[in-house]
Amino acid sequence: MxxxxxxxxxxxxxxxxxxxxxxxxxxxxxxxxxxxxxxxxxxxxxxxxxxxxxxxxxxxxxxxxxxxxxxxxxxxxxxxxxxxxxxxxxxxxxxxxxxxxxxxxxxxxxxxxxxxxxxxxxxxxxxRRPRRAAPVAAAEPAGRVVRVGDLRVDVDAREVHLGDVGVPLTRTEFDVLVALAEHPGRVLSRRALIDLVWGPGWVGDEHLVDVHVLHVRQKLGDTADAQRYVRTVRGVGYRIGTGT
Structure with missing residues (x-):
């Protein structure tokens, strides 16, 4: 047969x-x-x-x-x-x-x-980047979750929470945040973020990254004077973390 x-x-x-x-x-x-x-x-x-x-x-x-x-x-x-x-x-x-x-x-x-x-x-x-994942059944193990202070990023469910409050990010904003969250303490340049989010073959204006980082910050309640989650390292790039 x-x-x-x-x-x-x-x-x-x-x-x-x-x-x-x-x-x-x-x-x-x-x-x-x-x-x-x-x-x-x-x-x-x-x-x-x-x-x-x-x-x-x-x-x-x-x-x-x-x-x-x-x-x-x-x-x-x-x-x-x-x-x-x-x-x-x-x-x-x-x-x-x-x-x-x-x-x-x-x-x-x-x-x-x-x-x-x-x-x-x-x-x-x-x-090449995924859409929002389907909800995970209660009996299944939890996916990858990255925590920075009271910020919780559920990578597999593609959800972000500040405390108990959900943060609505676009898919690109979410991917930028995940790229930073999965490299805690590491400074990522614009080019490094582009390679992680858009892919190494992407060609264009790298300042595109700055715009998406700005939107992530606004939605997380960060300001220029109080960068609690996404921090600028002048002349180098961005990193995630609650420390100074």
Missing amino acids: VTVTTAPPAPVRRAVVVDDEEPLARLVAGYLERDGFTTTVCHDGARAVDVLREVDPDLVVLDLGLPGLDGVEVCRRLRTFSDCYVVMLTARAEEVDTVVGLSVGADDYVTKPFSPRELMARVAALM
């Missing part, structure tokens, strides 16, 4: 491309489809919010400069119901655009004009 086993089908990956430049949107969608995504294209922000609710995507490529409801507001609304990965496209390289876009939960950004290969490399780096 011969038993034939077949591998389970690969999970469907859904992407939504939101850009009012229709040729560019179609180009990006084509690259995503060749990489195995089922892709939906939308050209205005107001419609995009409805589409994102309907599709429940794994990835959104979102233009910052949409007419009417811009990419920042679309991302802000998206984050009320989805933790999908968001790559923001911007035609302006000024730092304020980058900070504003990422402050509402974007995971990465690409400045126009860009190479589709560069965009797909960014997408690949994001998709």
